[in-house]
Amino acid sequence: MKRIIQLYINSYKGLSKEAWLLAIVMLINRTGSMVIPFLSMYMSSELNFSKSQVGIVLGCFGLGSVCGSWLGGWLTDKLGNFRVQAVSLILVVPLFLVLPNFKTFEGLALMIFILTLIADTFRPANSVAVARYAKPENLTKAYSLNRMAVNLGFSIGPALGGFLASFSYDWIFYGNAIAAFAAAIVFVYFFRNRIPRNKIKTLNIPEDKEYEKKDRxxxxxxxxxxxxxxxxxxxxxxxxxxxxxxxxxxxxxxxxxxxxxxxxxxxxxxxxxxxxxxxxxxxxxxxxxxxxxxxxxxxxxxxxxxxxxxxxxxxxxxxxxxxxxxxxxxxxxxxxxxxxxxxxxxxxxxxxxxxxxxxxxxxxxxxxxxxxxxxxxxxxxxxxxxxxxxxxxxxxxxxxxx
The missing domain is CATH 1.20.1250.20 (MFS general substrate transporter like domains)
Structure with missing residues (x-):
C-alpha cells in the first residue's frame, strides 16, 4: 500500500503551480458540461424534433467545434492564449442563457453552431497555455492532469444535469452558464499578470538548427x-x-x-x-x-x-x-x-x-x-x-x- 501511495505522489511531482491552476479552471468549466449529454433528449422530447433534425443539429455542433478549433489556434498566435481563453469563457455565458429561447430547428441549429464555435476557441488556447506554463520535462504529465480534470468534470456535469433536468431542461443551460462564468473569474484572477515560464525557450536553440528556428x-x-x-x-x-x-x-x-x-x-x-x-x-x-x-x-x-x-x-x-x-x-x-x-x-x-x-x-x-x-x-x-x-x-x- 505504501508503494502504491508513493507511486501516486511521484506521478504528481514536478507539476508547476500554473499547471494545477489551469486544471482547476478546466475542471470548473467542464463540470458545467451538462448540455451536450442531454441535447438529443431535449430536442426529441421537449421540441419534438425528428431524428434527422436531431442529427443535423448535432452535426452543427461538430462543425462549430471544427471551426472553433481552427479559429482558436489562429487567434492564439495573434492575440495570445490568455485573451482567447478569457474572451471565450465570458462570451459563452450569455449564449447559454439565451439558448432556451431558440426552439425552432433552424434557430437552434444556428445557435448550437455559434455556441460551439466560440466555446471551442478555448481548447487550442488552453493547450498552448499548458505548454507555456509547464516544466518542459513534465509536459506530458501536465496534459494528463488537464485531461484528468476534463474527465472528472464530465463525470460530475451529467449527474448535475440530470438533477437540474428533473426541474426543467432550461436549468441545464443556466447551469452551464454559471460554470463558465465561475471558470472565467478564476482564470482571469490567477492568470491576468502571470508570465509564462517558457516564454524565451526559442532563444536558446543553437545557431546550427536553422530549420527548427523557422516558424512552420x-x-x-x-x-x-x-x-x-x-x-x-x-x-x-x-x-x-x-x-x-x-x-x-x-x-x-x-x-x-x-x-x-x-x-x-x-x-x-x-x-x-x-x-x-x-x-x-x-x-x-x-x-x-x-x-x-x-x-x-x-x-x-x-x-x-x-x-x-x-x-x-x-x-x-x-x-x-x-x-x-x-x-x-x-x-x-x-x-x-x-x-x-x-x-x-x-x-x-x-x-x-x-x-x-x-x-x-x-x-x-x-x-x-x-x-x-x-x-x-x-x-x-x-x-x-x-x-x-x-x-x-x-x-x-x-x-x-x-
Whole structure:
C-alpha cells in the first residue's frame, strides 16, 4: 500500500503551480458540461424534433467545434492564449442563457453552431497555455492532469444535469452558464499578470538548427498533416464510445439506461484514478511513439472484445482496456503537437490537432450508426478494431519521420 501511495505522489511531482491552476479552471468549466449529454433528449422530447433534425443539429455542433478549433489556434498566435481563453469563457455565458429561447430547428441549429464555435476557441488556447506554463520535462504529465480534470468534470456535469433536468431542461443551460462564468473569474484572477515560464525557450536553440528556428505553417507541414489524419482516424473509431456503443449496450445486450450510465461512467472513473500514474510510468520507459502505437492497438482490442458473447463483467473489462488505450494515446498527441511547433506557431499547431479530433465528431456518429443499421454491430466492431490497428501502424510510420 505504501508503494502504491508513493507511486501516486511521484506521478504528481514536478507539476508547476500554473499547471494545477489551469486544471482547476478546466475542471470548473467542464463540470458545467451538462448540455451536450442531454441535447438529443431535449430536442426529441421537449421540441419534438425528428431524428434527422436531431442529427443535423448535432452535426452543427461538430462543425462549430471544427471551426472553433481552427479559429482558436489562429487567434492564439495573434492575440495570445490568455485573451482567447478569457474572451471565450465570458462570451459563452450569455449564449447559454439565451439558448432556451431558440426552439425552432433552424434557430437552434444556428445557435448550437455559434455556441460551439466560440466555446471551442478555448481548447487550442488552453493547450498552448499548458505548454507555456509547464516544466518542459513534465509536459506530458501536465496534459494528463488537464485531461484528468476534463474527465472528472464530465463525470460530475451529467449527474448535475440530470438533477437540474428533473426541474426543467432550461436549468441545464443556466447551469452551464454559471460554470463558465465561475471558470472565467478564476482564470482571469490567477492568470491576468502571470508570465509564462517558457516564454524565451526559442532563444536558446543553437545557431546550427536553422530549420527548427523557422516558424512552420502547421497546415503546410506534411508530416504533421499526416499525423493529424491518423489522429482523426483514431478519434472516429474511439468516439464510437459516445454514439454507437450506448446503443449497442441497449439494443444488443438489453441493458437499462441506468446500467449503461454506470458502465460509461466507469470509463471516467478509471481515467481519473489511473491516468497520471500510468503516464508517469510509461514516459520514463518508452518513447511517445512506442506508447501511442501500443495505446492505439489496445483500444482496438477493446472493441474486438465486444463481439465475444460474454456477460456484464466482460463488458466492464473491455471498457477498462478501452480506457487504458485512451490514457496511453491522447495525452501524447498534445505533447507531440506542442513539440512540433515553434513558440510563435503553438496556437496553430494545437488548433490543427484539436481540429483533427473535432472533425471526427462530424463523421463518427453517422458512419457508426450507418454500419450498425445496415451491417450489424458485429461488423461495426470488427471494422472499428481494424481501423485502430491500421492507425497504430500509421502512427508507427509517421512518428518515425517526425
Amino acid at each position: 505553417n502547421a497546415y503546410l507541414d506534411p508530416p504533421f498533416i499526416v499525423f493529424n489524419i491518423f489522429c482523426c482516424l483514431f478519434s472516429m473509431a474511439f468516439f464510437q464510445l459516445l454514439s454507437t456503443l450506448p446503443l449497442f449496450y441497449k439494443e444488443d445486450r438489453g441493458m437499462s439506461e441506468g446500467a449503461i450510465g454506470l458502465l460509461l461512467g466507469f470509463s471516467g472513473f478509471v481515467i481519473v484514478l489511473f491516468e497520471m500514474i500510468l503516464v508517469h510510468g510509461v514516459e520514463r520507459r518508452f518513447t511517445p511513439r512506442q506508447v501511442m502505437i501500443y495505446g492505439t492497438a489496445i483500444a482496438g482490442l477493446s472493441y474486438l472484445m465486444l463481439n465475444a458473447p460474454f456477460g456484464l463483467a466482460w463488458l466492464y473489462l473491455a471498457m477498462f482496456i478501452l480506457s487504458t488505450g485512451e490514457m496511453l494515446t491522447l495525452p501524447f498527441t498534445a505533447t507531440i503537437s506542442a513539440s512540433r511547433a515553434t513558440f510563435n506557431t503553438q496556437g496553430a499547431y494545437m488548433g490543427f490537432n484539436s481540429l483533427a479530433f473535432a472533425a471526427a465528431n462530424i463523421f463518427s456518429p453517422y458512419l457508426g450508426t450507418y454500419v450498425a443499421e445496415h451491417y450489424g454491430y458485429q461488423t461495426l466492431w470488427y471494422g472499428t478494431a481494424l481501423v485502430l490497428l491500421f492507425t497504430s501502424m500509421g502512427f508507427s510510420w509517421i512518428l518515425k519521420k517526425m
